[in-house]
Amino acid sequence: MKKICAAILAxxxxxxxxxxxxxxxxxxxxxxxxxxxSESAGPILAQHPPMSAQEKLRPCVECHxxxxxxxxxxxxxxxxxIDIVKCxxxxxxxxxxxxxxxxxxxxxxxxxxxxxxxxxxxxxxxxLEHTFKGH
Amino acid sequence: MSLTxxxxxxxxxxxxxxxxxxxxxxxxxxxxxxxxxxxTWVRGTCRLCGVGCRLEMGVRNGRPVALRGVPKARTNxxxxxxxxxxxxxxxQHPERLKVxxxxxxKDQPFREISWDEALDIAAKEFADAVRKYGNDSxxxxxxxxxxxxxxxxxxxxxxxxxKTNNVEGNPRLCMASAVGGYxxxxxxxxxxxxxxxxxxSYCMFIIGSNMAEAHPVFFRRVMRQKLDNPDKVKIxxxxxxxxxxxxxxxMHMQFRPGTDLALMNAMAYVIIDEELYDxxxxxxxxxxxxxxxxxxxxxxxxxxxxxxxxxxKAAKICGGNITAxxxxxxxxxxxxxxxxxxxxxMGINQRKQGVWANNLIHNLHILTGQLCKxxxxxxxxxxxxxxxxxxxxxxxxxxxxxxxRVVANEKQRNQVEDAWGIPHGRIPPKPGYHTMAxxxxxxxxxxxxxxxxxxxxxxxxxxxxxxxKGMQSDDVFIVCSDIFPTKTTExxxxxxxxxxxxxxxxxxxxxxxxxxxxxKAVDAPGEAMPEVWMVREWALRLAKELxxxxxxxxxxxxxxKEPDYELPKAIWDEYTQKLTKGRxxxxxxxxxxxxxxxxxxxxxxxxxxxxxxxxxxxxxxVRGSDPMAETEAKDDKPxxxxxxAHPDRKLWIWSRPYVGAGEEPDADYPLYLSTGRIIDHWHxxxxxxxxxxxxxxxxxxxxxxNPKDAARMGVxxxxxxxxxxxxxxxxxxxxxxxxxxxxxxxxxxHDMDEDRMINKVVNDAYDPGxxxxxFKICACRARRISGPxxxxxxxxxxxx
Numbered sequence: 001m002k003k004i005c006a007a008i009l010a011x012x013x014x015x016x017x018x019x020x021x022x023x024x025x026x027x028x029x030x031x032x033x034x035x036x037x038s039e040s041a042g043p044i045l046a047q048h049p050p051m052s053a054q055e056k057l058r059p060c061v062e063c064h065x066x067x068x069x070x071x072x073x074x075x076x077x078x079x080x081x082i083d084i085v086k087c088x089x090x091x092x093x094x095x096x097x098x099x100x101x102x103x104x105x106x107x108x109x110x111x112x113x114x115x116x117x118x119x120x121x122x123x124x125x126x127x128l129e130h131t132f133k134g135h
Numbered sequence: 136m137s138l139t140x141x142x143x144x145x146x147x148x149x150x151x152x153x154x155x156x157x158x159x160x161x162x163x164x165x166x167x168x169x170x171x172x173x174x175t176w177v178r179g180t181c182r183l184c185g186v187g188c189r190l191e192m193g194v195r196n197g198r199p200v201a202l203r204g205v206p207k208a209r210t211n212x213x214x215x216x217x218x219x220x221x222x223x224x225x226x227q228h229p230e231r232l233k234v235x236x237x238x239x240x241k242d243q244p245f246r247e248i249s250w251d252e253a254l255d256i257a258a259k260e261f262a263d264a265v266r267k268y269g270n271d272s273x274x275x276x277x278x279x280x281x282x283x284x285x286x287x288x289x290x291x292x293x294x295x296x297x298k299t300n301n302v303e304g305n306p307r308l309c310m311a312s313a314v315g316g317y318x319x320x321x322x323x324x325x326x327x328x329x330x331x332x333x334x335x336s337y338c339m340f341i342i343g344s345n346m347a348e349a350h351p352v353f354f355r356r357v358m359r360q361k362l363d364n365p366d367k368v369k370i371x372x373x374x375x376x377x378x379x380x381x382x383x384x385x386m387h388m389q390f391r392p393g394t395d396l397a398l399m400n401a402m403a404y405v406i407i408d409e410e411l412y413d414x415x416x417x418x419x420x421x422x423x424x425x426x427x428x429x430x431x432x433x434x435x436x437x438x439x440x441x442x443x444x445x446x447x448k449a450a451k452i453c454g455g456n457i458t459a460x461x462x463x464x465x466x467x468x469x470x471x472x473x474x475x476x477x478x479x480x481m482g483i484n485q486r487k488q489g490v491w492a493n494n495l496i497h498n499l500h501i502l503t504g505q506l507c508k509x510x511x512x513x514x515x516x517x518x519x520x521x522x523x524x525x526x527x528x529x530x531x532x533x534x535x536x537x538x539x540r541v542v543a544n545e546k547q548r549n550q551v552e553d554a555w556g557i558p559h560g561r562i563p564p565k566p567g568y569h570t571m572a573x574x575x576x577x578x579x580x581x582x583x584x585x586x587x588x589x590x591x592x593x594x595x596x597x598x599x600x601x602x603x604k605g606m607q608s609d610d611v612f613i614v615c616s617d618i619f620p621t622k623t624t625e626x627x628x629x630x631x632x633x634x635x636x637x638x639x640x641x642x643x644x645x646x647x648x649x650x651x652x653x654x655k656a657v658d659a660p661g662e663a664m665p666e667v668w669m670v671r672e673w674a675l676r677l678a679k680e681l682x683x684x685x686x687x688x689x690x691x692x693x694x695x696k697e698p699d700y701e702l703p704k705a706i707w708d709e710y711t712q713k714l715t716k717g718r719x720x721x722x723x724x725x726x727x728x729x730x731x732x733x734x735x736x737x738x739x740x741x742x743x744x745x746x747x748x749x750x751x752x753x754x755x756x757v758r759g760s761d762p763m764a765e766t767e768a769k770d771d772k773p774x775x776x777x778x779x780a781h782p783d784r785k786l787w788i789w790s791r792p793y794v795g796a797g798e799e800p801d802a803d804y805p806l807y808l809s810t811g812r813i814i815d816h817w818h819x820x821x822x823x824x825x826x827x828x829x830x831x832x833x834x835x836x837x838x839x840x841n842p843k844d845a846a847r848m849g850v851x852x853x854x855x856x857x858x859x860x861x862x863x864x865x866x867x868x869x870x871x872x873x874x875x876x877x878x879x880x881x882x883x884x885h886d887m888d889e890d891r892m893i894n895k896v897v898n899d900a901y902d903p904g905x906x907x908x909x910f911k912i913c914a915c916r917a918r919r920i921s922g923p924x925x926x927x928x929x930x931x932x933x934x935x
Contacts, residue, residue: 054925057834079362082382083355084347084814088828089217095827109214112206 179653187645233661258676279519282641300567316493323778329647335510338472343482401449413504474510524644651736797900
């Protein structure tokens with residue numbers, strides 16, 4: 001029981017910390033969400049605000065255009081945006097949603113690049129999530 | 136990237152806390168590409184659109200758990216769209232059909248029966264129909280999503296066995312006009328080039344296509360070519376609607392629906408007027424023709440026919456944002472680029488003048504010599520994954536035979552009968568019913584038994600209400616083979632559960648003439664079986680019922696072959712080695728062994744294994760690229776147009792007038808209605824509607840309304856709008872968007888819900904040549920019904 005409580009607290013702490021840092025850096029000029037760097041280069045599950053079944057029947061962008069406008073704009077103007085790679089392809093849907101997806105998600109389309117990544121860092125450290133500039 | 140101390144502490148703390156709980160996974164190269172821990176990865180082709188992406192299915196403990204792209208495949212280079220990423224999720228879906236289901240009458244619920252009973256019933260009903268009403272009271276309606284082996288075997292049993300050419304498929308609804316266009320312009324079906332032209336192209340003319348949503352992974356290549364060469368590459372997007380495809384366009388030409396014929400004639404006018412045509416190419420390779428009897432004329436006559444399509448006159452006809460200057464610019468870019476590539480899809484094909492629209496695109500390429508050289512091609516985008524391979528090449532339409540032969544040609548009928556070892560005269564000399572005629576014949580009780588495979592005409596036919604009513608009658612016995620309940624299984628007597636993609640083995644041939652194999656990777660659920668097994672077993676029983684040994688002969692080469700691999704392989708071998716030998720789609724080199732060894736597949740013609748292993752023919756008709764250009768060469772010119780439909784071996788430039796749509800707006804129905812797909816959903820949603828990610832992205836059909844029209848109608852985003860035509864009404868929520876031009880609505884067609892099923896109201900007028908219906912244009916009126924409603928997505932279930 002103690003372990004479970006500790007686990008819940010820890011998850012809560014992670015969520016709060018990540019959420020807070022987002023709020024702090026949201027107004028940066030480059031618009032970058034603060035996310036993990038190579039120090040914490042693993043996936044992070046999302047704690048999406050609870051939605052009713054009806055509310056879930058909406059494309060992510062419908063809310064996120066307003067809730068995370070910079071990310072939306074970065075994505076929309078990126079190659080993913082032009083080629084219509086949608087949020088759920090990287091981040092999943094409600095039953096298993098990632099705030100920071102595992103790199104194995106990238107590898108579904110970018111297997112070659114992922115296997116040949118010369119650095120130990122996840123893709124977005126250099127390619128900058130949502131904008132995803134190429135070489 | 137330097138961190139402030141504050142950020143660093145925050146992140147470390149987050150890291151530590153997360154590690155404590157264990158939700159943080161370490162990043163290493165080794166597990167980077169191993170999504171979902173599969174035991175094994177099986178390479179195959181995507182189940183969905185006509186691009187033909189190659190992918191691998193991850194299997195763990197006999198279950199499909201993931202999909203990922205094949206980086207070296209020359210179709211998709213490893214990329215997948217969301218449908219290709221996620222379709223594995225439907226394979227173990229609880230609603231998969233698992234046992235045969237039967238009801239004698241359509242007002243009864245279905246009950247489970249055994250395969251033996253099911254096949255006996257199917258055979259008896261078809262035999263009864265033959266005995267009582269004749270062979271042509273039976274029919275097969277298949278799909279561009281069937282494997283080639285399935286389509287080939289079905290049509291063999293229908294033609295050689297049941298002696299009827301009532302063999303059709305849903306490509307009649309999407310690609311027939313493209314076939315007609317290729318045959319009448321080039322003398323041979325399917326594109327001369329393929330995808331490789333994109334990376335060498337400097338002008339791309341995208342008309343009647345929203346390829347960003349309908350062919351997303353191929354669009355990626357177009358996008359990349361443009362973004363990598365922003366100043367050198369020109370993209371022209373011609374569409375009455377602004378779509379996601381328009382984002383990369385240098386010029387968006389927005390014309391009144393149906394007036395693209397005038398637009399393209401005007402581009403031809405400019406090419407001739409400004410002498411931008413390639414005289415040598417025309418002299419060497421082309422002739423001008425006009426009219427029903429294809430009378431040969433000259434350039435002067437062709438030019439005279441274009442007088443009424445000067446840019447100024449055409450701009451008036453087209454309306455929209457079309458100006459004479461834009462027409463001139465587009466024509467100049469087209470003619471003078473180093474390599475011009477046209478791509479089109481349903482906006483051009485699903486038209487009463489679909490064949491003519493195709494001809495006019497080909498005209499532009501022939502006039503300017505934008506063919507046969509790198510980057511230059513007239514590339515029809517195929518909608519379905521196997522409309523080309525299975526239906527167009529395998530003989531799946533009422534007027535054709537395998538290997539690009541035609542029913543009407545006695546010599547070719549006899550070739551097929553000889554290949555099948557059956558007597559001459561078994562294949563009837565006249566074509567059967569084309570699709571719209573077939574379902575009219577059901578209504579008129581001329582067809583009494585029909586097998587519908589892997590498609591849902593009760594939702595996908597235009598003006599679907601009367602045809603669905605006919606299918607619901609107890610006067611027609613319907614067998615429906617599929618993986619899920621659909622609007623069409625609702626009209627069936629007998630439902631047969633089929634194995635899905637990767638649950639059986641077979642070949643798909645995609646847009647660019649490339650045949651690619653998908654092997655069995657996992658077992659089908661319950662008692663679901665591959666279609667090739669069903670056809671064989673059914674044929675054996677038919678032979679007994681009708682006491683006709685020739686029916687048995689049709690499946691004799693396939694006896695005692697296990698259904699998962701040996702059976703389809705034997706069928707593929709017969710088709711390729713016997714029926715495509717020496718034909719323009721020669722596939723003899725593309726054996727299962729060859730196909731299995733490749734990252735992608737083989738572009739025909741590929742008469743030998745050695746050549747097939749290189750990938751096959753990149754550019755048809757070009758010596759050095761196409762081995763048949765050598766063997767069929769009649770002179771020493773570099774291009775040899777040996778297509779079977781043009782005995783003069785020339786490309787034909789057709790004089791075609793602008794003729795409007797079958798049903799234009801008028802006082803009662805003042806708006807244009809057009810329809811189309813969106814990226815997340817495939818066709819009737821029977822598959823994609825069962826994947827939560829995709830359903831949530833587009834839970835219902837919407838109607839796009841131009842902001843000016845919306846303002847006039849008092850419509851706001853998500854308001855409910857009623858769309859009415861002469862054929863009925865539907866209601867949909869509205870998107871107010873600079874998508875369709877003013878005076879035009881654009882509705883998505885995927886929704887199964889009765890209230891939102893747009894095919895109830897679209898027009899079933901069809902092209903007189905290709906018989907393809909005009910889904911894309913009809914007249915409607917619309918009004919706001921209410922504010923937003925909480926709608927429910929709808930997928931049909933069994934015994935509802």
